[in-house]
Amino acid sequence: MFWLAMKFVCPQNQLTGAIALASRAVAARPDRPALAGVLLVADLEAQTLALTGFNLEVGIHLTVAAAVKESGELVLPAKLFGDIVSRLPESDVTVTVREVTAVLACGSSRYEIQGLPAAEFEDLPVVDAQETLYLPVEKLLEGLRASLFAAATDETKQVLRGVRVTASAERLELAATDGHRLAVVEMALVEPGAEAPVAMANLEATIPVRTLRELERMLMPLPEVAVAVQCDRAQVTFASGDRRLTSRLLDGAYPNYRQLLPAQFEREVTLERKQLVAALERVAILADRKNNIVKLTIDAIAQEVKLSVEAPDLANGSETLTVQASGESIDIAFNVRYLLDGLKVMDAAEVQLRLNGAVQPAVLQPLGSTKMSYLIMPVQIRS
Amino acid sequence: MFWLAMKFVCPQNQLTGAIALASRAVAARPDRPALAGVLLVADLEAQTLALTGFNLEVGIHLTVAAAVKESGELVLPAKLFGDIVSRLPESDVTVTVREVTAVLACGSSRYEIQGLPAAEFEDLPVVDAQETLYLPVEKLLEGLRASLFAAATDETKQVLRGVRVTASAERLELAATDGHRLAVVEMALVEPGAEAPVAMANLEATIPVRTLRELERMLMPLPEVAVAVQCDRAQVTFASGDRRLTSRLLDGAYPNYRQLLPAQFEREVTLERKQLVAALERVAILADRKNNIVKLTIDAIAQEVKLSVEAPDLANGSETLTVQASGESIDIAFNVRYLLDGLKVMDAAEVQLRLNGAVQPAVLQPLGSTKMSYLIMPVQIRS
Numbered sequence: 001m002f003w004l005a006m007k008f009v010c011p012q013n014q015l016t017g018a019i020a021l022a023s024r025a026v027a028a029r030p031d032r033p034a035l036a037g038v039l040l041v042a043d044l045e046a047q048t049l050a051l052t053g054f055n056l057e058v059g060i061h062l063t064v065a066a067a068v069k070e071s072g073e074l075v076l077p078a079k080l081f082g083d084i085v086s087r088l089p090e091s092d093v094t095v096t097v098r099e100v101t102a103v104l105a106c107g108s109s110r111y112e113i114q115g116l117p118a119a120e121f122e123d124l125p126v127v128d129a130q131e132t133l134y135l136p137v138e139k140l141l142e143g144l145r146a147s148l149f150a151a152a153t154d155e156t157k158q159v160l161r162g163v164r165v166t167a168s169a170e171r172l173e174l175a176a177t178d179g180h181r182l183a184v185v186e187m188a189l190v191e192p193g194a195e196a197p198v199a200m201a202n203l204e205a206t207i208p209v210r211t212l213r214e215l216e217r218m219l220m221p222l223p224e225v226a227v228a229v230q231c232d233r234a235q236v237t238f239a240s241g242d243r244r245l246t247s248r249l250l251d252g253a254y255p256n257y258r259q260l261l262p263a264q265f266e267r268e269v270t271l272e273r274k275q276l277v278a279a280l281e282r283v284a285i286l287a288d289r290k291n292n293i294v295k296l297t298i299d300a301i302a303q304e305v306k307l308s309v310e311a312p313d314l315a316n317g318s319e320t321l322t323v324q325a326s327g328e329s330i331d332i333a334f335n336v337r338y339l340l341d342g343l344k345v346m347d348a349a350e351v352q353l354r355l356n357g358a359v360q361p362a363v364l365q366p367l368g369s370t371k372m373s374y375l376i377m378p379v380q381i382r383s
Numbered sequence: 384m385f386w387l388a389m390k391f392v393c394p395q396n397q398l399t400g401a402i403a404l405a406s407r408a409v410a411a412r413p414d415r416p417a418l419a420g421v422l423l424v425a426d427l428e429a430q431t432l433a434l435t436g437f438n439l440e441v442g443i444h445l446t447v448a449a450a451v452k453e454s455g456e457l458v459l460p461a462k463l464f465g466d467i468v469s470r471l472p473e474s475d476v477t478v479t480v481r482e483v484t485a486v487l488a489c490g491s492s493r494y495e496i497q498g499l500p501a502a503e504f505e506d507l508p509v510v511d512a513q514e515t516l517y518l519p520v521e522k523l524l525e526g527l528r529a530s531l532f533a534a535a536t537d538e539t540k541q542v543l544r545g546v547r548v549t550a551s552a553e554r555l556e557l558a559a560t561d562g563h564r565l566a567v568v569e570m571a572l573v574e575p576g577a578e579a580p581v582a583m584a585n586l587e588a589t590i591p592v593r594t595l596r597e598l599e600r601m602l603m604p605l606p607e608v609a610v611a612v613q614c615d616r617a618q619v620t621f622a623s624g625d626r627r628l629t630s631r632l633l634d635g636a637y638p639n640y641r642q643l644l645p646a647q648f649e650r651e652v653t654l655e656r657k658q659l660v661a662a663l664e665r666v667a668i669l670a671d672r673k674n675n676i677v678k679l680t681i682d683a684i685a686q687e688v689k690l691s692v693e694a695p696d697l698a699n700g701s702e703t704l705t706v707q708a709s710g711e712s713i714d715i716a717f718n719v720r721y722l723l724d725g726l727k728v729m730d731a732a733e734v735q736l737r738l739n740g741a742v743q744p745a746v747l748q749p750l751g752s753t754k755m756s757y758l759i760m761p762v763q764i765r766s
Contacts, residue, residue: 080698083668089661109665111700278472282492285466315463317494 006072006097008042008049010064012088012106018051018064019082021243024214025053025060026078034120037075041118044071052124053078058211059124059246060218072097073118084111124246127237129230131201135167137219137227137240139187143174144216146185146345146372151209152178162206162250164257167229175257181338182257182375203231206254211247218243261373262361265354267327269298269305270367273351277343279319280336283309286317287336293379294336300325332358333381339364342374389455389480391425391432393447395471395489401434401447402465404626407597408436408443409461417503420458424501427454435507436461441594442507442629443601455480456501467494507629510620512613514584518550520602520610520623522570526557527599529568529728529755534592535561545589545633547640550612558640564721565640565758586614589637594630601626644756645744648737650710652681652688653750656734660726662702663719666692669700670719676762677719683708715741716764725757
């Protein structure tokens with residue numbers, strides 16, 4: 001058997017960033033050594049170094065410019081390789097590979113790391129798609145921020161551990177629920193009156209939360225305005241700039257969440273968001289020590305909402321907020337953490353709480369450009 | 384039984400800071416409720432609020448200015464009280480106590496917390512001392528920084544879990560060891576040639592590391608230049624500004640550490656400290672995965688030190704530093720963590736490594752104003 005040699009030179013900070021990004025898709029406790037590695041492929045002709053991490057669910061592939069002297073490929077243990085490179089002086093790092101040993105040289109530092117042949121690295125799955133959908137990065141990030149938090153974290157919750165993404169060239173919709181609350185974000189991708197773009201692929205898939213968190217991290221620092229999405233029945237890829245994220249999809253029918261959102265409301269309360277968050281965070285100190293329940297006493301006459309929590313034998317507390325309230329006065333209770341989770345991702349100055357009865361679903365909406373509906377179920381209280 | 388009422392007003396940020404400081408001496412898992420509390424004493428005449436936390440080992444007492452309307456005292460659960468006050472708006476907090484219930488009012492927030500009568504709070508021990516020693520805060524902090532890290536953390540190590548403090552008006556000496564390494568700091572408190580201050584008490588005691596870490600935290604933000612120390616056979620108090628720290632002492636004979644420091648050395652190596660730390664941190668990545676051992680190959684001819692670590696089947700690495708070395712060349716090995724611990728607290732640009740043979744104690748010293756000796760035992764290496 002004959003291993004190609006490999007040699008490249010790359011600035012320390014660039015190599016550090018690239019290893020860190022690829023390592024995000026490397027398994028923490030893999031069942032074979034190659035899965036703990038990052039695949040390096042140096043291309044003499046293109047003068048690039050490609051790095052890949054793949055934990056069999058999510059794969060991250062990226063390319064950086066490098067002064068390549070000899071093409072080649074090798075798998076290096078991701079953690080050790082990253083730890084060493086990240087602590088080297090800010091200077092050029094020369095990596096020379098012979099057989100499966102990589103020698104890192106930088107200033108008067110010299111490290112030899114044992115690697116594995118590239119053949120042992122699991123190939124990233126290929127997505128079988130003819131068409132590509134281009135999504136604006138800014139809108140996608142905004143939508144992810146407003147939906148991801150509501151998905152289930154419990155491993156047993158199947159499709160609920162994903163976000164339902166429905167997208168076309170004109171429209172992006174994201175929905176997430178853990179069975180207790182539901183966040184739905186709707187976004188127009190075409191300015192009203194503007195010409196619709198050339199027909200592109202549609203997307204309708206349930207994408208794992210973990211994948212989408214990596215997508216946020218991958219897109220956030222990029223200057224690119226669009227991300228290219230390709231999807232088949234089992235896999236999705238997101239490509240932007242020199243980076244590509246591949247992930248399996250969640251299988252199974254996603255709940256028909258549209259029918260859960262009430263069409264009409266008997267009561268509406270408009271609240272100043274930051275003030276509400278601060279007040280809820282204070283009563284949450286007590287609620288966290290009991291059952292997480294905060295009671296809202298909505299007084300439509302006084303135009304006030306009183307938030308109160310009782311933890312008998314320990315403490316009780318209340319916060320009074322001035323609001324605009326329509327409809328009749330009502331007492332209603334919620335899980336304070338669910339309220340806070342939703343309020344924190346809204347970036348509007350004001351929010352609207354829309355209610356029917358004390359045991360019927362309520363909806364929180366930011367008053368602003370993002371069209372987001374956050375449905376939460378009240379908790380029954382004994383009066 | 385009759386409880387005095389209590390009422391005071393205090394700015395939120397001031398009260399938050401005071402509770403946080405007193406809470407540092409409140410037990411995390413106390414075996415009775417009063418030990419989880421902070422004692423509040425409001426004094427109408429002095430217009431002050433005193434706060435005390437005491438976990439039966441370390442006690443912290445401090446006084447803040449407050450608009451006191453009625454004198455009184457009460458124990459409140461430290462964590463809950465602190466959590467609530469720290470999240471209140473930055474405004475005046477009014478605390479009103481009736482029986483054992485404290486009502487906190489701030490803006491439109493209102494919290495009632497159940498407390499305990501002050502009688503249930505354990506009194507801080509009184510130190511039986513006639514004389515007071517005044518130590519300069521800056522020197523004391525410098526000495527603590529250079530010694531505390533070397534003390535034992537293992538609960539079974541008795542007196543080694545403390546720092547041996549020997550102080551007079553003229554001189555401060557701190558020593559700490561965990562049996563594997565020893566740090567000794569010596570400081571003159573009087574400028575050479577200056578008149579010695581009026582005779583004061585001497586201090587010779589073994590003070591628990593935990594106490595001294597709290598002392599650092601207490602003194603660091605204060606503008607005061609001196610701390611007053613009082614000590615008897617069992618207890619010590621440090622008082623500065625409005626703050627007082629009380630602690631029990633560690634009992635038992637402290638090792639005669641002076642005799643451990645070699646009087647003469649056959650070899651001396653002068654190294655640039657930051658460069659050495661950076662190089663050691665890199666080889667430590669490999670050493671941490673093996674046995675923590677780094678080998679130093681001191682080449683007196685080439686005036687170089689090579690740091691090397693071997694982790695067979697995984698990686699090996701080396702760093703080469705240009706140094707000034709006197710004496711013969713030698714190979715010597717150390718625990719890399721011990722080297723780093725000592726080097727990190729030295730703030731000199733250069734350090735000196737003073738050696739005899741490869742299995743005899745070595746001493747690291749910063750080249751600068753602080754007189755510190757850091758003794759470490761080499762690790763035997765097979766050649």
